[in-house]
Amino acid sequence: MNPILIHEVGPRDGLQAEAVVVPTAVKLDWIRRVADSGVDIVQVGSFVRGDRMPQMADTDELFRTLAKEAHDAVLSGLVLNEKGLERALELGVPLICLGVSASETHSRKNTGMGTEDAVRHIIATALEARQAGRKVQVSVQSAFGCGFEGTIDEARVMGVVTAYLEAGLTSISLADTAGHAHPAQVRRYVQKVLALDPAVEVIAHIHDTYGLGMANVYAAMEAGARSIETSFGGLGGCPFTKVAAGNVATEDLVHGLQRVGQRMDIDLAALIGVTNDVAAHLGRELPGRVYKTGPIRGTEMS
Amino acid sequence: MNPILIHEVGPRDGLQAEAVVVPTAVKLDWIRRVADSGVDIVQVGSFVRGDRMPQMADTDELFRTLAKEAHDAVLSGLVLNEKGLERALELGVPLICLGVSASETHSRKNTGMGTEDAVRHIIATALEARQAGRKVQVSVQSAFGCGFEGTIDEARVMGVVTAYLEAGLTSISLADTAGHAHPAQVRRYVQKVLALDPAVEVIAHIHDTYGLGMANVYAAMEAGARSIETSFGGLGGCPFTKVAAGNVATEDLVHGLQRVGQRMDIDLAALIGVTNDVAAHLGRELPGRVYKTGPIRGTEMS
Numbered sequence: 001m002n003p004i005l006i007h008e009v010g011p012r013d014g015l016q017a018e019a020v021v022v023p024t025a026v027k028l029d030w031i032r033r034v035a036d037s038g039v040d041i042v043q044v045g046s047f048v049r050g051d052r053m054p055q056m057a058d059t060d061e062l063f064r065t066l067a068k069e070a071h072d073a074v075l076s077g078l079v080l081n082e083k084g085l086e087r088a089l090e091l092g093v094p095l096i097c098l099g100v101s102a103s104e105t106h107s108r109k110n111t112g113m114g115t116e117d118a119v120r121h122i123i124a125t126a127l128e129a130r131q132a133g134r135k136v137q138v139s140v141q142s143a144f145g146c147g148f149e150g151t152i153d154e155a156r157v158m159g160v161v162t163a164y165l166e167a168g169l170t171s172i173s174l175a176d177t178a179g180h181a182h183p184a185q186v187r188r189y190v191q192k193v194l195a196l197d198p199a200v201e202v203i204a205h206i207h208d209t210y211g212l213g214m215a216n217v218y219a220a221m222e223a224g225a226r227s228i229e230t231s232f233g234g235l236g237g238c239p240f241t242k243v244a245a246g247n248v249a250t251e252d253l254v255h256g257l258q259r260v261g262q263r264m265d266i267d268l269a270a271l272i273g274v275t276n277d278v279a280a281h282l283g284r285e286l287p288g289r290v291y292k293t294g295p296i297r298g299t300e301m302s
Numbered sequence: 303m304n305p306i307l308i309h310e311v312g313p314r315d316g317l318q319a320e321a322v323v324v325p326t327a328v329k330l331d332w333i334r335r336v337a338d339s340g341v342d343i344v345q346v347g348s349f350v351r352g353d354r355m356p357q358m359a360d361t362d363e364l365f366r367t368l369a370k371e372a373h374d375a376v377l378s379g380l381v382l383n384e385k386g387l388e389r390a391l392e393l394g395v396p397l398i399c400l401g402v403s404a405s406e407t408h409s410r411k412n413t414g415m416g417t418e419d420a421v422r423h424i425i426a427t428a429l430e431a432r433q434a435g436r437k438v439q440v441s442v443q444s445a446f447g448c449g450f451e452g453t454i455d456e457a458r459v460m461g462v463v464t465a466y467l468e469a470g471l472t473s474i475s476l477a478d479t480a481g482h483a484h485p486a487q488v489r490r491y492v493q494k495v496l497a498l499d500p501a502v503e504v505i506a507h508i509h510d511t512y513g514l515g516m517a518n519v520y521a522a523m524e525a526g527a528r529s530i531e532t533s534f535g536g537l538g539g540c541p542f543t544k545v546a547a548g549n550v551a552t553e554d555l556v557h558g559l560q561r562v563g564q565r566m567d568i569d570l571a572a573l574i575g576v577t578n579d580v581a582a583h584l585g586r587e588l589p590g591r592v593y594k595t596g597p598i599r600g601t602e603m604s
Binding site: 180211213245249252259290297 | 447521592
């Protein structure tokens with residue numbers, strides 16, 4: 001198993017699904033602490049219209065503030081369209097994340113475009129970001145199934161991946177937006193992408209809707225995924241799908257990795273501290289486990 | 303992956319951890335419905351002293367009633383000592399489950415005996431049960447770590463397994479009582495047991511204390527485990543360990559298996575119905591996911 005990179009998406013994928021808008025100062029505190037915990041990437045926000053998604057209305061302000069500071073983690077932002085890219089470029093966002101849904105229905109509901117048009121559009125936007133000197137990551141949403149359509153043809157998913165590869169985009173996230181994935185499927189898809197090009201950085205974005213979240217994350221890692229997108233406390237869920245649950249909890253995955261001596265550089269106590277504060281701020285118990293139990297005493301190498 | 307057997311331990315491992323005592327008639331209703339759902343084994347109760355564990359005080363009555371009925375599942379009962387065995391034999395319990403903790407501290411707190419004495423004792427009791435014509439299953443508790451001791455030496459665990467095998471006991475459950483297991487460890491332990499004797503029926507009993515429960519279950523299945531012990535709604539946790547959380551939810555695992563066309567003979571809707579009733583009776587949300595979300599529409603074979 002490769003050493004695994006952790007991309008914390010709680011401030012974006014987690015908070016965009018919340019009914020309440022978290023104040024900018026509170027977000028900044030959480031983001032700063034996660035960004036200095038040893039986690040590799042933190043997704044700060046999404047360049048959507050603030051009037052449409054008030055939870056993300058302070059994305060520009062967050063980046064403007066964070067750009068003046070030094071943090072260990074790379075900061076990423078989600079860009080949905082050309083307008084979002086303009087904002088991200090102006091703000092100097094180091095890692096720009098873009099995506100397309102492999103589900104025709106989900107894609108249309110999300111963007112007004114079908115998958116084919118959306119792929120063309122997103123590739124053009126991604127290449128523009130890269131030409132501007134930014135790191136770029138592209139995703140296939142609803143890769144393992146769709147809340148609207150059910151099964152998504154594997155060939156459609158690999159078609160989007162192939163289009164990305166042909167455009168030279170090699171950081172590719174397979175996103176289980178609706179939580180339909182099962183471990184054998186995750187393993188097969190990751191292996192198929194790596195068979196297309198062994199140099200691809202495969203990223204897994206897994207939702208735990210039906211209880212298979214962590215099993216799917218391990219299947220992805222064992223199959224060669226390089227990076228996992230997780231969320232503090234297991235917060236999250238795509239507001240555009242019908243049934244959705246949170247991501248796998250960042251601190252639960254880091255705890256699991258540290259059980260086998262991996263990612264000992266990450267300050268697990270710091271992550272647990274942030275998640276406790278997130279739970280307290282939101283006023284409810286989150287799906288994550290380790291922030292409630294604390295870590296297992298000692299670390300068992302194996 | 304072998305076809306997986308499901309052993310529902312909710313009525314025992316689940317309900318013994320609850321503060322409230324569930325009325326016998328209510329338990330009977332849940333047990334009957336699970337026992338006719340297609341699940342292979344249902345653990346009805348534990349032959350402990352009713353004054354010490356009031357949640358299990360009706361175990362004899364449950365077996366007396368169920369013995370007069372015809373159910374598809376095999377009924378099992380947990381036996382801790384000679385006195386318990388007498389009761390189980392008298393009641394005609396078809397599958398008798400016994401166990402020893404690989405943790406010296408856990409074993410002493412649980413039984414008053416260290417692991418070595420407990421192994422001798424439990425093997426004698428198991429052989430007596432078998433001579434009486436009963437099926438027998440033996441477990442290694444705290445096999446993957448202990449809430450009191452932390453790491454448990456792998457050689458101690460395999461020592462208990464070897465003692466079982468030498469006594470001719472070949473249905474062996476590896477129990478992650480404290481939830482310390484991680485997937486690589488589960489895989490290795492299951493493979494080691496099968497290397498000792500490929501004919502062993504390896505059973506995995508996994509607690510989801512630190513969020514790795516389902517990943518561990520998949521690791522066990524992929525490594526050759528034949529049977530998984532699960533609990534409706536993910537209820538459970540050993541009351542004798544310091545930090546404990548529930549088992550993996552029966553309906554979540556069955557849902558996962560049915561995603562790949564396995565165990566289509568199990569009536570998932572019936573399981574979900576029971577878990578909804580358990581949650582309503584206990585008056586709280588349970589850790590299981592699928593009873594809340596419902597199953598994914600359609601079944602995606604892969």
